[in-house]
Amino acid sequence: NAGVTQTPKFRVLKTGQSMTLLCAQDMNHEYMYWYRQDPGMGLRLIHYSVGEGTTAKGEVPDGYNVSRLKKQNFLLGLESAAPSQTSVYFCASSYDDTEAFFGQGTRLTVV
Amino acid sequence: GQQLNQSPQSMFIQEGEDVSMNCTSSSIFNTWLWYKQDPGEGPVLLIALYKAGELTSNGRLTAQFGITRKDSFLNISASIPSDVGIYFCAGCNNAGNMLTFGGGTRLMVKP
Numbered sequence: 001n002a003g004v005t006q007t008p009k010f011r012v013l014k015t016g017q018s019m020t021l022l023c024a025q026d027m028n029h030e031y032m033y034w035y036r037q038d039p040g041m042g043l044r045l046i047h048y049s050v051g052e053g054t055t056a057k058g059e060v061p062d063g064y065n066v067s068r069l070k071k072q073n074f075l076l077g078l079e080s081a082a083p084s085q086t087s088v089y090f091c092a093s094s095y096d097d098t099e100a101f102f103g104q105g106t107r108l109t110v111v
Numbered sequence: 112g113q114q115l116n117q118s119p120q121s122m123f124i125q126e127g128e129d130v131s132m133n134c135t136s137s138s139i140f141n142t143w144l145w146y147k148q149d150p151g152e153g154p155v156l157l158i159a160l161y162k163a164g165e166l167t168s169n170g171r172l173t174a175q176f177g178i179t180r181k182d183s184f185l186n187i188s189a190s191i192p193s194d195v196g197i198y199f200c201a202g203c204n205n206a207g208n209m210l211t212f213g214g215g216t217r218l219m220v221k222p
Contacts, residue, residue, distance in 0.1 A: 004153075033209065042117075042199065043154070043212040058209065090153050098142045098203050100210060102153030 002026055006091050006103035013081040013110045021076040021106050023091030029101075031094040032074035033058075034066060036087040037105075043090065049074055050097075081110045117200055117213030125221050130187040132216040134200035142203040143176050143183040144210070149196045157198075158185070190220050 007022045025032065034046040035058075045058030049068040063085060065077045074093075078085060088107050092100040117134045124130060134143070142161055146154035158169050160176035160183060167174055171188045183200055200213040 031209075035212075040120075040214065042214040045209055048209050092153075097205060097209060099144065099156055099159055100201075101156070102146075104153050105151075 004091055004093055004101055004103035006106050008106060010107050015081060015083060015110060017081050018079050021089055023074045023103060024072055025093040026072065027093060029093035029095050031097060032068065033092045033100060034076045035090045035092065036060065037090060038087050083110045086110045115200060115202055115211055115213035117216055119216055121217040123219045124190055126190060126192060128190050130190055130218060131184065132198060133182060133184045134213045135182045136202055139180040139204065140202035141205045144201040145174050145185045146199040146201065147196050148199065154199055192220050192222050194218060195220050
């Protein structure tokens with residue numbers, strides 16, 4: 001049982017480049033989330049989804065877009081990467097809006 | 112938005128000592144969760160609390176849901192080196208807002 005799988009695990013982007021982070025869960029969870037983790041800032045919610053075809057903004061959504069075309073997948077896109085988006089990104093999923101299960105993270109560096 | 116204040120930010124203790132950390136909020140939560148994050152990994156759920164006043168244990172870990180619903184505590188007894196990591200509290204008010212995370216407590220254990 002893989003749980004929550006994120007790809008890639010590491011990525012270096014140049015300022016202005018675009019990329020998509022992939023998240024897949026095999027627990028049939030309705031809720032999926034994207035967080036970013038910065039030193040001393042804890043985990044901050046970027047976007048989330050409460051079901052297939054739905055998305056909503058979290059605490060820090062600017063500069064990111066998401067899509068939930070399939071229940072098991074939640075994609076996070078950066079259209080034009082900026083150095084301020086250097087961070088560790090975590091995807092998570094949950095049955096309801098409480099106990100979230102996390103992936104192993106994607107470490108993104110924007111130079 | 113909702114904020115969780117987690118303290119202490121870091122702790123450096125001797126193996127065998129007990130540890131206590133807490134989270135406080137200006138808002139009421141209906142659910143409190145405690146996670147542990149090992150270096151290079153995603154957070155893993157340790158304990159979930161759903162009722163004010165609830166006291167729940169998981170091995171050497173004990174967590175309590177404060178009676179005011181605005182705070183929660185995590186205690187670790189007889190610490191061991193593998194307890195090293197970052198501990199996060201998270202709260203949810205089940206009113207359409209997703210989990211809010213505290214800033215984390217970094218625990219270091221000296222053998």
